Amino acid sequence: MNIGRLQIDYPLILAPMDEVSDMPFRLICKELGADILFSEFTSSEALIREVPKALDKVLISEKERPFAIQIFGYQEESMAEAARIVERFNPDFIDINCGCSVRKHVARGECAGLLKDLKKMESIVKAVVKATKCPVTVKTRLGWSKEQIDILSIAQMVEQTGAQALTVHCRTRCQGYRGHADWSWLEKIKKVIRIPLIGNGDITSEVDVKKMLATGCDGVMIGRGAIANPWIFQQSKYFLKRGKFLPPPSIEQRIALCIKHLKSAVDHKGERYIYPFRKHYIGYLKGLPNVSQLRSDLMKLTEVHSIIQRLNDFAQENSDKKN
Ligand SMILES: Cc1cc2nc3c(=O)[nH]c(=O)nc-3n(C[C@H](O)[C@H](O)[C@H](O)COP(=O)(O)O)c2cc1C
Structure with a gap:
């Protein structure tokens, strides 16, 4: 084209x-x-x-x-x-x-x-x-x-x-x-x-x-x-x-990319962007196990470092489980 x-x-x-x-x-x-x-x-x-x-x-x-x-x-x-x-x-x-x-x-x-x-x-x-x-x-x-x-x-x-x-x-x-x-x-x-x-x-x-x-x-x-x-x-x-399906990203890959995106969004638009950023969690977390508590925590957290901490904890807790 x-x-x-x-x-x-x-x-x-x-x-x-x-x-x-x-x-x-x-x-x-x-x-x-x-x-x-x-x-x-x-x-x-x-x-x-x-x-x-x-x-x-x-x-x-x-x-x-x-x-x-x-x-x-x-x-x-x-x-x-x-x-x-x-x-x-x-x-x-x-x-x-x-x-x-x-x-x-x-x-x-x-x-x-x-x-x-x-x-x-x-x-x-x-x-x-x-x-x-x-x-x-x-x-x-x-x-x-x-x-x-x-x-x-x-x-x-x-x-x-x-x-x-x-x-x-x-x-x-x-x-x-x-x-x-x-x-x-x-x-x-x-x-x-x-x-x-x-x-x-x-x-x-x-x-x-x-x-x-x-x-x-x-x-x-x-x-x-x-x-x-x-x-x-x-x-x-x-x-x-x-003609074959690429295996889906691992939990670690999903969480790492979510954190990278969040950091870049906050660098670009400021800390207030953590609220509009919420629409992106669905894509990164879709299909992961035990995710409902994580989602509800992410909706309450208001500081970037605590969001990152929560995401990293989740990745660690679930890293050996299949997504
Ligand atoms: C949140 C949102 C914002 C959009 N903003 C624009 C826009 O700025 N310009 C545009 O041409 N289309 C806009 N669209 C339409 C999309 O570009 C696209 O045409 C539409 O969502 C259909 O494609 P999809 O089924 O792949 O989402 C927007 C769609 C959504 C969901």
Whole structure:
């Protein structure tokens, strides 16, 4: 698959996830085999106003390459300006969010709101492509609703604007996260465009990755499946190459990676980040024996050193048990 100078065959991509796919999580996923990383979505208006949180979201560490910065907005001029701003951070490509289903954004006509106004989507993509030398890509959904699945014409339109790849979360905006992602659309989309197509939605295992690639798409993007199991990238690559399952990580490996991630998150965002970090415990601790007491303790502990101590004690107590 080619995007600008980037050439990777069948990449496994960490999905942009607001408040999740920050630099510490991205680096963990990279270490575990993710081929391309995306920033969290970043508001074009906030970038123009130089809001520190927005600027922090688009900061790239060189270790993260290849890396895409994702922007969103509802005005052509602001999106073009935001593209010029993020271009200075030298991403491998700039992605336009046309798929986030959150009501607040949709109501403003941005993100999945653009699925209701395809002319506007087209002019935003054109404006961004024109504003930057960086390759531009688009991430979207199948359409607004099951009665309005426009993805085939959207895909052709995106290609004609000069965008260099398309990611499709195979649900409609009205579905939100309900029901199943319908991967059968990937095969149909592939027939109408030549730019790379990245499939997305409901990948939770290496078997899913293989099935999605069998639709003919050029890459696979993984979101919640990576929160639940950051090893999914490594496991999928092993499975695709050898046709066998990689043995699951040991208790020690899980706890060591959890501690490494926690330390890096706190270094990056400060001690207050131990609260939002709680969403990551589920992935590291899933399937481990005697874990309910540990989970409940981790919810109560408020200092990094005591969390690390508790995790290390757990690893020691359980190291000879099979996970
Ligand atoms: C917590 C969370 C935050 C998300 N934030 C973004 C975002 O910033 N940009 C985006 O394009 N999609 C965002 N998404 C959607 C994901 O990128 C992805 O399209 C969706 O979760 C479906 O893929 P999955 O089934 O592999 O999770 C978010 C999803 C979640 C769960």
